[in-house]
Amino acid sequence: MQENLPKYTVEVRPPKLGKPPIWAKYGLYISVCASWIPLAIIVRARYSRSPDPRPQLAQDMGTMPKYKEQQSSDVFIDGRADRLPIPGTVARGEAQEDDHYYRGYETEIDPQTGLRQPKQKIDPKTGKGETIFYDTFPQQVKVNAALVARGQNRFNIYCTPCHGYDGSGHGMVNERGLELSGLTDPDAQKPEATWVQAADLRSETVRNRPVGHIYNTINVGIRNMPAHGPQIPVADRWAIVSYVRSLQLSQNGTVAMVPENERGKIKAAPVTQPSTEPAKTTSEK
Secondary structure: OHHHOOHHHOOOOOOOOOOOOHHHHHHHHHHHHHHHHHHHHHHHHHHOOOOOOOOOOOOOOOOOOOOOOOOEOOOOOOOEOOOOOOOOOOOOOOOOOOHHHHOOEOEEEOOOOOOEEEOEEEOOOOOOEEEOEOOOOOOOOOOOHHHHHHHHHHHHHHOHHHHOOOOOOOOHHHHHHHHHHOOEEOOOOEEOOOOOOOOOOOOHHHHOOOHHHHHHHHHHOEOOEOOOOOOOOHHHHHHHHHHHHHHHHHHHOOHHHOOHHHHHHOOOOOOOOOOOOOOOOOOOO
């Protein structure tokens, strides 16, 4: 009997679900899209930069109360938040135990204070102590054309304003200083400024100084010349020393210094005597 009946009257059909309402369909779409928003914000924060600090749920060292540069503090008796280094403190890797390379003169440890001080020898003529400067370049410095070229580059930046490009001591700053020192303040009836002539690096006095002395002058200064050590690295200081020596040699060299096989290339140049007549000027009309 059942064989003759239609199939749909015998088998149980599962109930068919009706179509979801339109509001549920769009609500699902909106929820899926909204779930991507946090991911987009995370990706944007990951690859973008902002001057504002990132939000932090817990305080850490980035937002902790602290003193900034040049602030005052009631904690210390001098009222300064910035503290000077503790005497004798040495940064890691900055021991600078090689006197020849880092200072240019010999040093010794004072047994009473434990501090490093210049080693001196007594001059038999004056009876005064003199610092022992090294007269050779340290082994870390290889004097070659590249070093002299580097020294010329640094010399033109730091030294020419006072010493000039030729080392004669007639740089633009020196000439302006001499000009100002010649003026008189009408109110105070005294010179506008005082100025000390910059040294001629080609002079016999500087030529006779050891290379360590010249290096020390660049490092810590001498008399009115300020220290350039904070601006010039150690290697560049020695490069400048090599260029100063080349300037001295260029102005005071002799034929005996030239190799014999090269002396034939030297031609005597005519010597021009400086004129004693005043320079002619044209008056403006």
